[in-house]
Amino acid sequence: MRVYLVIVDESDEALVALHYAARRAAKTEGALHLLAIVPPQEFNAFAGVQATIEEEARARAETLVTAAAGNLLSQGAKMPLISVEVGEDIKVVRKYLEAHPEVSALVLGAAREGGPGPLVSHFTGSGLARMACPVFVVPGNLDDEAIEHLADN
Numbered sequence: 001m002r003v004y005l006v007i008v009d010e011s012d013e014a015l016v017a018l019h020y021a022a023r024r025a026a027k028t029e030g031a032l033h034l035l036a037i038v039p040p041q042e043f044n045a046f047a048g049v050q051a052t053i054e055e056e057a058r059a060r061a062e063t064l065v066t067a068a069a070g071n072l073l074s075q076g077a078k079m080p081l082i083s084v085e086v087g088e089d090i091k092v093v094r095k096y097l098e099a100h101p102e103v104s105a106l107v108l109g110a111a112r113e114g115g116p117g118p119l120v121s122h123f124t125g126s127g128l129a130r131m132a133c134p135v136f137v138v139p140g141n142l143d144d145e146a147i148e149h150l151a152d153n
Helices: 012-028 045-075 091-101 116-124 145-153
Strands: 003-008 031-038 081-086 105-109 135-138
Touching: 003 012, 003 045, 003 091, 012 031, 012 045, 012 105, 012 135, 012 145, 031 045, 031 091, 045 081, 081 091, 091 116, 105 116, 116 135
Parallel strands: 003 031, 003 105, 031 081, 105 135
Antiparallel strands: none
């Protein structure tokens, strides 16, 4: 079974990647892994404040990834595997891929305008040589119909 990993955040790029991966998983009878990444918080001298900031960031990420999963389920997709990890994005993705060798492809979305984000830059540049699976980059300017056509072929 093919397993597609999508990094879920609040960006339009994540929505494009999720749409493509969900459609592709349905077409190939595959599965989705949704990963939300909580960036490390800046050090705060007051431990209680630091803990509250980290807890709120994690709760926000959990809400985001759970909402994405719920949206997929409402469209008839299979329940994805949901993970929320704290750390630097590239390191978290690498660690996740090492822990989940069943992942068949990392699916990222490209920005509609401007240059690529840090994940696209890394995993299609110097980081590509160390990948154990293909990286799919879905153009951010595609509409829903174009994404579905691309995923179905």
